[in-house]
Structures are given as structure tokens and as C-alpha cells.
Amino acid sequence: MSKPWSRYSTGHFFDELMTPHGSPRVAARRAVNFFKSLSGGEMQARRTAAALAIKEMGISFTVYTEGGNIDRAWPFDIIPRVISAREWSRVSQGLVQRTRALNCFIDDIYNRQRILADGLVPAEIVLGSDNYKAECEGVNPRFGAWAHICGSDLVRDHRGRFFVLEDNLRVPSGVSYMVENREITKRVVPELFRNYSILPVDDYPLKLYEMLSALSPRKVKRPNIVVLTPGIYNSAYFEHAFLAHGMGAELVEGTDLMVGDDDFVYMRTVDGPVRVDVIYRRIDENFMDPEVFRPESVLGVPGLMRAWRSGRVSIANAPGSGVADDKVIYAFVPDMIRYYLRENPLLHNVPTYLCMRARDRNYVLKNIAKLVVKPANESGGYGIMVGPHSSAAEHHKFTRLIEKDPRNYIAQPTLSLSTAPTYVDGEIQPRHLDLRPFILQSKDSWVTPGGLTRVALKKGSLVVNSSQGGGSKDTWIVEGKA
Amino acid sequence: MSMLSSVAERLYWMSRYLERTQDTARLIQSYNHLIMDIPKGAEPPWDIMIDILDARLLFRASFKTGSEHNVLKFLIADNKSSCGIPFAVRAARENVRTTRDVLPEEAWELVNGLHLFVEDHAKNASGRRNRHNFLSEVISRCQMINGLFAASLPRDHAYGFIKLGRLVECADMTTRIMDVGARDIMERAGRLGAIDPLLWGAMLQALSAAAAYRREVGPIIEKDAALNFIFLSSTFPRSIKYFVRETRKELMRLNNHDLATRAVERLSRRLARLDTEHFSSVELHEYIDDFQLQLISLDASIQATWFRWERV
Numbered sequence: 001m002s003k004p005w006s007r008y009s010t011g012h013f014f015d016e017l018m019t020p021h022g023s024p025r026v027a028a029r030r031a032v033n034f035f036k037s038l039s040g041g042e043m044q045a046r047r048t049a050a051a052l053a054i055k056e057m058g059i060s061f062t063v064y065t066e067g068g069n070i071d072r073a074w075p076f077d078i079i080p081r082v083i084s085a086r087e088w089s090r091v092s093q094g095l096v097q098r099t100r101a102l103n104c105f106i107d108d109i110y111n112r113q114r115i116l117a118d119g120l121v122p123a124e125i126v127l128g129s130d131n132y133k134a135e136c137e138g139v140n141p142r143f144g145a146w147a148h149i150c151g152s153d154l155v156r157d158h159r160g161r162f163f164v165l166e167d168n169l170r171v172p173s174g175v176s177y178m179v180e181n182r183e184i185t186k187r188v189v190p191e192l193f194r195n196y197s198i199l200p201v202d203d204y205p206l207k208l209y210e211m212l213s214a215l216s217p218r219k220v221k222r223p224n225i226v227v228l229t230p231g232i233y234n235s236a237y238f239e240h241a242f243l244a245h246g247m248g249a250e251l252v253e254g255t256d257l258m259v260g261d262d263d264f265v266y267m268r269t270v271d272g273p274v275r276v277d278v279i280y281r282r283i284d285e286n287f288m289d290p291e292v293f294r295p296e297s298v299l300g301v302p303g304l305m306r307a308w309r310s311g312r313v314s315i316a317n318a319p320g321s322g323v324a325d326d327k328v329i330y331a332f333v334p335d336m337i338r339y340y341l342r343e344n345p346l347l348h349n350v351p352t353y354l355c356m357r358a359r360d361r362n363y364v365l366k367n368i369a370k371l372v373v374k375p376a377n378e379s380g381g382y383g384i385m386v387g388p389h390s391s392a393a394e395h396h397k398f399t400r401l402i403e404k405d406p407r408n409y410i411a412q413p414t415l416s417l418s419t420a421p422t423y424v425d426g427e428i429q430p431r432h433l434d435l436r437p438f439i440l441q442s443k444d445s446w447v448t449p450g451g452l453t454r455v456a457l458k459k460g461s462l463v464v465n466s467s468q469g470g471g472s473k474d475t476w477i478v479e480g481k482a
Numbered sequence: 483m484s485m486l487s488s489v490a491e492r493l494y495w496m497s498r499y500l501e502r503t504q505d506t507a508r509l510i511q512s513y514n515h516l517i518m519d520i521p522k523g524a525e526p527p528w529d530i531m532i533d534i535l536d537a538r539l540l541f542r543a544s545f546k547t548g549s550e551h552n553v554l555k556f557l558i559a560d561n562k563s564s565c566g567i568p569f570a571v572r573a574a575r576e577n578v579r580t581t582r583d584v585l586p587e588e589a590w591e592l593v594n595g596l597h598l599f600v601e602d603h604a605k606n607a608s609g610r611r612n613r614h615n616f617l618s619e620v621i622s623r624c625q626m627i628n629g630l631f632a633a634s635l636p637r638d639h640a641y642g643f644i645k646l647g648r649l650v651e652c653a654d655m656t657t658r659i660m661d662v663g664a665r666d667i668m669e670r671a672g673r674l675g676a677i678d679p680l681l682w683g684a685m686l687q688a689l690s691a692a693a694a695y696r697r698e699v700g701p702i703i704e705k706d707a708a709l710n711f712i713f714l715s716s717t718f719p720r721s722i723k724y725f726v727r728e729t730r731k732e733l734m735r736l737n738n739h740d741l742a743t744r745a746v747e748r749l750s751r752r753l754a755r756l757d758t759e760h761f762s763s764v765e766l767h768e769y770i771d772d773f774q775l776q777l778i779s780l781d782a783s784i785q786a787t788w789f790r791w792e793r794v
Binding site: 272 | 484485486487488490579580582583590639643736737738788791
């Protein structure tokens with residue numbers, strides 16, 4: 001069997017573990033040397049062990065197809081991604097800064113609207129957005145925090161600089177896989193943990209619990225926290241159950257809750273109604289309360305908005321947070337940081353062309369083959385066109401889409417995403433990846449050490465979503481000299 | 483710590499479906515044994531099992547005749563029939579999927595294992611050759627799950643609702659088997675007197691009561707003693723008396739139990755008035771009919787009190 005690493009080359013991309021000269025980066029040296037010492041057969045054995053662990057631990061995700069929902073085993077690559085703690089601390093500060101500014105923005109938009117009055121962000125793109133919820137006007141959540149859990153997608157360019165690709169402020173998912181990935185790595189390559197000081201990630205449910213507890217309107221030792229899920233057929237149900245279990249909280253569906261005549265929220269238990277203090281909401285806000293939003297929703301709780309507006313229950317993320325989770329608003333985040341915090345942004349934004357602006361639009365339409373075009377309002381990698389990887393017919397289709405609804409499209413230059421060594425077809429090959437850290441924000445701010453690394457398993461592909469053939473890697477933030 | 487009504491409801495139904503799986507398997511198994519001992523022409527019809535499960539309409543929708551082949555296909559191999567073993571197992575599994583948090587970790591593995599076994603083998607198990615092994619395996623897997631709960635569940639709400647589900651389902655099945663089975667034997671009485679003990683024996687067998695009966699009553703099986711044992715034995719865990727006593731005990735541990743305990747008291751009073759010695763087949767049927775109605779009312783009051791309450 002040939003050596004799995006023999007043909008590894010980083011090309012002109014930034015590689016997370018290897019320098020362009022073919023030697024391991026400092027923080028990754030021991031990990032790379034360890035994997036290099038394994039034969040092809042040994043690599044295969046570890047990979048099989050990982051698959052077995054995933055099956056035993058029951059880690060799965062759901063894929064929607066025409067033939068129904070399929071529970072698939074979690075695709076996992078055994079070679080971790082390694083980042084030094086020093087480098088991470090700068091990124092982490094940048095994420096905290098960003099999330100604080102975004103929360104200032106949401107709070108401002110639903111109250112005084114200073115930023116609109118000052119003309120920094122055009123009022124029509126905020127107030128005309130589907131994500132702007134008039135029902136949230138005038139509400140003042142504790143600590144001014146609306147987006148309590150933020151999952152930002154980071155990528156690195158060919159020079160290794162971190163860029164924020166998007167901020168997910170509605171119901172970001174993936175954190176359970178971050179925790180489980182570490183668990184799998186511990187089982188499969190336990191040797192590596194002896195020589196490394198790797199920041200732990202398994203305390204996430206505890207941090208989440210502390211953050212949510214701080215939101216409780218009732219000052220009690222153990223507030224009643226529930227995780228509100230759309231149910232077993234949701235693709236992230238595994239994660240909902242995982243987090244509820246980790247926090248010792250109840251996993252509830254809409255029908256388990258009710259709002260009393262006193263506007264408090266109660267859960268239905270065998271001992272009668274029990275008051276709920278904090279709801280960690282994992283259902284889309286449009287389905288949250290049929291009295292206010294979609295009346296046909298059976299997932300929600302009638303009266304929930306009423307209860308929340310009166311401050312009798314806290315909801316994370318707060319309804320209306322999605323107003324800042326829009327790829328057009330994204331372009332203004334650096335301005336928000338300067339405006340609200342009077343600081344310079346620590347993390348880069350990807351240059352963004354807003355098709356609503358005539359000048360930007362003309363540029364986009366002329367250069368559509370070079371750009372990535374995204375709908376302002378989709379997630380999960382749906383509806384995206386990567387210019388260089390698309391046909392002329394697709395370019396044409398998106399040209400028409402943009403002309404029809406310019407407000408709904410943005411375009412960005414195609415970044416040369418970083419790569420990392422990945423075990424594919426019996427060989428180690430470079431594959432593109434991104435990183436989704438999670439930022440918690442209530443009384444204090446906290447960032448996961450690392451996050452969920454998603455990797456495009458197809459050669460040359462930039463699409464990392466697990467619903468579209470992506471895999472994942474354990475992410476290590478390592479301290480000290482390796 | 484309290485328990486969500488929806489979780490309690492799923493546990494209750496998981497338990498009922500598991501019990502139904504086991505009871506249906508036992509019923510088929512015992513009938514299977516019986517049929518081999520009885521002279522041709524004298525055996526009760528196969529579709530008596532369809533009557534026991536109250537599934538005549540459903541059965542007729544898919545099958546014309548109540549032949550052995552059709553009845554067994556309906557109860558063992560048919561994936562869609564809501565009276566068959568595969569359906570009950572699937573329903574139990576769905577309920578465990580969403581209550582894994584309150585159950586021992588092995589519960590999912592065992593129930594999922596049962597499900598996979600049934601998926602793989604039910605298709606080929608309706609014929610005489612594989613039937614016995616299949617049913618024995620199903621029964622022992624169900625027993626394993628019950629054993630797990632008995633040995634490792636804390637005696638809190640989860641245990642309580644699982645136990646209630648099992649008790650109610652078991653009482654339901656016991657009375658159904660007696661209603662149809664005993665009536666069939668009594669109505670043919672005299673005509674084929676020689677095989678009566680065999681038939682009563684099969685009925686006890688179907689209720690897993692044969693060994694217990696022999697120890698408590700003796701080896702001779704006859705109508706009055708058999709009925710008496712099934713209704714009134716205070717030690718046999720599938721007897722009606724045992725059901726009433728244990729159900730009352732479980733209900734008393736729950737809050738707001740008034741409605742449900744009143745239903746149990748009604749059952750208890752009926753049991754106290756029972757006199758099996760002078761039962762005609764018609765009287766037995768009327769008695770059980772009334773008992774079943776009270777059982778339905780108990781089930782409804784459990785649901786209304788703990789699962790489906792609206793507001794307080």
C-alpha cells in the first residue's frame with residue numbers, strides 16, 4: 001500500500017496544517033507527524049473505528065429527500081484541524097465584538113432606530129425586510145441581548161486571514177457535532193491527547209445553561225429552562241435532544257406549552273402546569289406563535305409573543321433577531337461596530353456587492369462568472385451560485401433573478417478557501433473547509449474554543465453543508481509550544 | 483421533578499404496545515400448540531383470533547377467508563395491519579425514540595433490536611415452520627425489555643406510567659381472550675366434552691397462566707376453576723384481581739388521581755360481585771362486556787387527567 005501522504009500538496013491555497021514547503025505548521029507538528037507515522041492500513045482501521053463510534057453514539061443528521069427523510073450517520077474526518085491558542089484569541093475577541101455590535105443594532109432597530117436616523121443604514125432595507133418584525137417594537141430584553149446564540153461562519157483566504165462569511169442569528173445549529181467530534185477523536189486517536197494541551201469543548205451545554213439562566217425573569221436558584229423543538233422530524237432534532245439532555249432541561253414541543261390568562265408560560269406536566277422561565281427556541285420565529293405570525297402553524301404556542309413582550313418569559317434567540325441575519329445587512333456590520341462600539345473591527349468582512357445599488361449591480365452583472373451570488377435570505381447553502389463553477393445557463397438564470405429582485409441578492413468575490421489534509425479514498429488530500437464558532441451573549445460574552453469545522457469532501461468543492469455532501473473535523477485550539 | 487404530559491403519554495403507549503406485542507405472540511403460540519392436539523374438524527376456527535382482537539372489519543378488508551394462512555399473515559407478516567405484531571413493535575419504537583432521556587440507555591437498543599428483528603423475519607414467519615421460533619424470540623425480547631425496566635428504572639413517574647400501560651393492556655387482552663375463547667368452549671360444551679380440558683388448557687396457556695394454575699389449583703383443568711383463577715387469583719400477575727390492586731396502588735402515587743381511582747373502584751366492585759360458578763356463556767359475555775366498558779373509562783380518565791388536560 002502506498003504512503004497516504006506521499007502526494008500531498010497545498011497548491012496555491014492556505015493549508016491549515018501544512019506550510020507551502022510541505023512541512024507541518026508549528027501548532028500541528030505533532031499531530032501531522034503522528035498521522036504520517038500510520039500506515040495506510042492503520043489509517044483505515046482508525047477510520048473504521050470512528051464510523052463505529054458514530055454509530056454507537058447514535059450521532060446522525062436528517063436529510064430531506066423526495067423519498068422521505070433519511071437519518072444518515074455523521075460524516076467525520078479523523079484528522080483534526082489545529083489552530084494555536086494565540087491566533088484563536090484574536091479571532092475570539094473579534095467575534096465577541098461583532099456579536100455585541102449586532103445586538104446593539106437589533107436593540108436599536110426595535111427601539112430608537114438611531115442608526116437609521118443617522119443614515120448609516122438605509123431605512124428601507126431594514127424596515128422593508130421580511131425579517132423585520134413590527135411585533136417586536138419597543139421590547140427591551142435583559143442586557144439588551146437579542147441574539148443570545150450566534151453561529152458565525154468563518155473562512156480563511158489564501159493568506160490565512162480569517163473572514164466572517166455570515167452571522168447566523170436565528171437558530172444556528174451544529175454545536176452538538178462540535179462536542180461529539182471531540183468525543184470521537186478521543187476514542188479514535190487517544191495517543192494524541194497525551195502530548196497536547198487542547199482546550200476542552202464539552203462544557204458547552206453548561207455555558208449555554210449559565211447564559212440562559214441569566215435571562216430568567218424570576219430570581220430563583222434553578223430557573224425552568226426548556227428547549228423548544230419542532231419535533232423528531234426536524235433535521236436538528238438530535239442536537240435539540242443533546243442540548244436539553246446536557247442542560248438537564250426539558251425538551252418540549254409547542255403542544256407541551258401553553259400561555260395562561262396571566263400571560264405566563266406553562267408546561268403541561270403530569271402534576272399540572274409548571275411555570276417556564278426561559279425558552280431556548282429552536283423553531284423558526286414565523287412558526288412560534290400562531291396568534292401573531294403564521295396562523296396555520298401547529299408547531300408554535302398561541303400567546304407566546306404576548307408572554308414574551310410582557311417580560312414574563314425570556315426567549316433565546318429573541319424573536320425579531322433575524323433582522324440582522326440578512327446578507328445585505330451583513331455588509332454594514334463593520335460600520336455598526338464603529339458606530340455603536342467606537343472600535344475598529346477586529347475581523348474582516350468579505351467585500352460585498354449589494355445588487356440593490358445600481359453601481360454594484362452593474363458590476364455584478366458584468367462579472368457574474370467570477371463572483372459568488374447569494375440570496376439575501378437563505379441558509380444551508382441553498383440558492384447560491386458559485387460563478388467560476390457554474391455554467392453559462394446558470395449565469396444567465398441568476399442575471400435574470402437579480403434583475404427581477406435586486407434587493408434579494410448580493411455578490412462576493414470567490415475566496416480561495418483554506419484547505420486541510422483530509423483522508424479520502426485511502427489517501428491524504430487537501431479539502432476546503434470553513435469554521436462555525438458559537439458565541440453566547442447575555443450577561444457576559446463567551447466564545448466556543450474553536451467550533452464546528454465543516455469540510456467539502458468532494459475535490460475542489462467549496463460547499464461544506466452536511467445536507468449537500470459535506471463532512472466535518474474536530475477542531476483543536478492548542479496552547480503552548482507544540 | 484415532574485414529567486411532561488406528552489412524555490408520560492408516550493411511555494404509557496410504548497408500554498401498551500410492547501404488552502400487546504407479547505400478548506399477541508402468546509395468543510398465536512398457544513393456538514398453534516392446541517391445533518396440533520385436536521382431532522380434525524373439532525378445532526376452533528383460526529379466525530377466532532381475529533375476533534379476540536376485535537379486528538373482523540379490518541381483516542375482511544384484506545382477506546376473503548379466515549384460513550390459517552390468511553389469519554397468520556394478517557397477524558404476523560402484514561406490515562400495514564394495525565392489529566399485527568409489526569405495527570405494535572413499530573409503534574413502541576416510535577414512542578421510545580422520543581422518550582430516550584427518561585429511560586435506561588439500553589432501552590432504545592433493545593426496542594430497536596426487536597424492531598429490526600421483526601422487520602427482518604416477520605415476512606417469512608407466518609408459515610408453520612418458522613412461526614414458533616419467531617414468536618418465541620419476540621416474546622423473549624419483550625420480556626428482556628420488561629426486565630430492564632423492572633431492574634433499573636427508578637420508581638418515579640416514568641416507572642409508574644409504564645406500569646399502568648402494561649396493566650391496562652394486559653387486563654384488556656385477558657378479558658378479550660376470556661370473552662371469545664371461553665365462550666367458544668362453553669358453547670360447544672357437551673358436544674365434544676372429551677377435548678374440553680385441552681381447550682381450557684390452551685386458554686390458560688394463551689394467558690401464560692397454565693403453570694401458575696397447576697401450582698395453585700392442581701393439574702385438572704375445568705371451567706369454573708379456570709375462570710375463577712383468571713379473575714380472582716390474588717397472586718397471579720395477569721389476573722384481574724391483581725390488575726385492580728396494582729393499578730389502584732400506582733394511581734394513588736400520582737397527583738389528581740380522583741377521576742381515575744373512581745374508575746378503578748367501579749371495576750373493583752364488579753369484581754367483588756363476580757360468581758363464576760353459575761356463569762352461562764351469555765352471562766360471561768355480558769359481564770366482560772361491562773368490564774371492558776369500565777376499562778375504557780379508566781383509560782379515558784388516565785388520558786384526561788395526565789396526558790390531555792386542557793387548562794386548570
